[in-house]
Amino acid sequence: MQETTFELQERKTDKELYSYQQGALQNIFEKFDNEREDFHLLYQLPTGGGKTVIFSEIVRQYLKNHNKKVLVMTHRVELCNQTSAMLTSFGVVNKIVNSKANLDDQERYSCYVAMVETLNNRLNDDKLDISDVGLVIIDEAHYNSFTKLFKFFENAFILGVTATPLSSNKDLPMNGNYDELITGESIENLIENEFLARAETFQYDMGLTSLEVGSNGDYTVKSSADLYTSPSMLNKLLEAYLKHSKDKKTLIFNNGIETSIQVYYTFQNAGLPIMHLDNTATKKQRKQILKWFRETPNAILSSVSILTTGFDEPTIDTIILNRATKSLTLYYQMIGRGSRVLNNKSKFTVIDLGNNMYRFGPWGADLDWQAIFKSPNFYIDRIKDDEEIEGVFKHDLSDEIKAEFSKSDNTYFDIKSTYKDATFAGESSKVVLEKSIAHHAYICIENSEDVYDALALAKLLKEDIDNRIQVYAKCISKSTYNFLSWLKDDYQKKLNAYLRENFDTVFEDIHGHPPED
Structure with a gap:
């Protein structure tokens, strides 16, 4: 590949490059100069960091210093049009290669912008001459649809850009298609500045x-x-x-x-x-x-x-x-x-x-993108299921529902711990739900003047009942949809029955006197 010394050239454009973008350009052009001409380089920069600005300036610089053409690939039509507009603002005359494009005048252009599927069809039909393309830029490079086109550019320098250098397909890691990753500014640094x-x-x-x-x-x-x-x-x-x-x-x-x-x-x-x-x-x-x-x-x-x-x-x-x-x-x-x-x-x-x-x-x-690029499966396999x-959630009433139970100090009931205690004591797992129902009934009565108030409050507990049933089902390793649905309905019926049968007794225990008639 022809060697060129990188400099920020003067240009007539309203796009100012920030210092970190200039640094990225320096690093990328260093690879152009020192690596083989078919090197595959990946560049990472967070969303909002200006990847399109950076690679538009790269295209401008490349065409100024190399007697070869550039192809920019995107995966969506909106990105295709936006990229073309950005390149134009940098003074790069470019042609969008879409399904309707007339390619009779392709020799007049030194830069093409194309969607991956359209380009694949045009190349397979031999409608686009890419023999003199020296640089291929791939936007949103983590998508694997691009890799099928690499065979057409065996002698070109490929630059992939992405905010997240982790392949969308676990079986096709990015380190299989790219030789090296350059990481840009972190999100935290971009926020700080x-x-x-x-x-x-x-x-x-x-x-x-x-x-x-x-x-x-x-x-x-x-x-x-x-x-x-x-x-x-x-x-x-x-x-x-x-x-x-x-x-x-x-x-x-x-x-x-x-x-x-x-x-x-x-x-x-x-x-x-x-x-x-x-x-x-x-x-x-x-x-x-x-x-x-x-x-x-x-x-x-x-x-x-x-x-x-x-x-x-x-x-x-x-x-x-x-x-x-x-x-x-x-x-x-x-x-x-x-x-x-x-x-x-x-x-x-x-x-x-x-x-x-x-x-x-x-x-x-602060994600270590270099480590993720080198060992993606190591990272993926450690994502929590x-x-x-x-397993560490503590499901309690929402703030809105809890406001209706303001007289209760403790609205939370630990299903998992109660299940462990019951198992250790040799008791049936049904004991867990019985104790849970008793707790729900207690907080309903604690915040009521009569049984009708308590039954009305019990209706507000549906989400909390669902959460408790979900945890209980995991404890007993039985979680089919029909079983859970039946269990939730049965729980609500038993809670209502408990309130009707025990309201007076529990109310007296709480207040030291029976409810007023």
């Missing part, structure tokens, strides 16, 4: 063991819909929004269209300004919805993962993860949508309803 906003996070302890994992290694849409469209989960989402982000511009991520639509109706029925967007929307609909979202100060947008890349809306105040994911990349992409700084915005809110922070750690934690995460 006011390039990104700081996340203020709120985690909810969620029971997710009903979720199933699909062939792609992530939770299935169906099992997610079954859980997240339940009335209790929709209410939890609405309560979390009202508590932490009322009247703030909010982006909600869901796993599946059905869930997002149910979220839309839940918020709409509460009189809140919300719209729903998924990949079935037309270009016109999408444009209208995103315009409304941008221009409406307290707008809420419920979406289905399509806004994780190629979407930049700095006015977002809150990100709600109304889903669980096993993908570290998706986790960082979703939260990254709220991290853009704007005017006085120095922080944003993240509400996690999928145990994602327990699974991956806080957004912006749901049972391990939920």
Whole structure:
């Protein structure tokens, strides 16, 4: 490869490069100069750090110093158009190679921008001459769809860029396709230097063991819909929004269209300004919805993962993860949508309803990307599973429900500990539920004047009953859907019966006198 000395060239563009971006350019061009011409280099920089700015300047510098062409690959049409516009702003004349592009004039261009599938078709049909392409840049390089094209560029320098250098496919690690990783600024450094906003996070302890994992290694849409469209989960989402982000511009991520639509109706029925967007929307609909979202100060947008890349809306105040994911990349992409700084915005809110922070750690934690790149399976195999995460949860009443039990000092009941004690004493596991029912009855009576008050309070315990039954089912290793459903119904019936039969006795024990007639 032709050797070139790297310098920041003067150019007519409004894009100023920050010092850390200049440092990245220096490191990358050093590899151009010193490594073989077919070297595969991976560059990591957090979402919002300006990867497109960096590789646009790389293209400009490369074309100035090399008598070869450049190809930039993306995986989505929005990224394709954005990348082309950014290159143009850097003075790089480029051609978008899409399904409608006329390639008769391709010789006039030294830079192409293409989507991976379209490019694959054009190359297999021998419609695009790539014999003189010396540099290939791959945006969002963690997607494996790009690797099938590497065979066409055996003599080119390949530069992959990504915020998370961890392959989307465990069986195709990135170190199998890239020779070296260069890491950029950390999220914490970008926050400290006011390039990104700081996340203020709120985690909810969620029971997710009903979720199933699909062939792609992530939770299935169906099992997610079954859980997240339940009335209790929709209410939890609405309560979390009202508590932490009322009247703030909010982006909600869901796993599946059905869930997002149910979220839309839940918020709409509460009189809140919300719209729903998924990949079935037309270009016109999408444009209208995103315009409304941008221009409406307290707008809420419920979406289905399509806004994780190629979407930049700095006015977002809150990100709600109304889903669980096993993908570290998706986790960082979703939260990254709220991290853009704007005017006085120095922080944003993240509400996690999928145990994602327990699974991956806080957004912006000091991850060792070099270690993850070298030994991805070592990292993946140590991500906590749901049972391990939920094993340390202490499920108690929500703050809203607890307010109705203000006279009770202890609303928490430890199912797991009670089960261990019963087993040690040789008692039946049914004793655990009997003691739990007695405890629920006690706090209902403690906060009531008569049995009707107590029965009304018992209705408020549905979520707490569900949590206790889930823990109990794990203890006895029996958790089929029908069994759990029956157990929850049976528990509620027995609690109501207990209250009717024992109200007077328990009330007198608590207050030292029988209830007044």
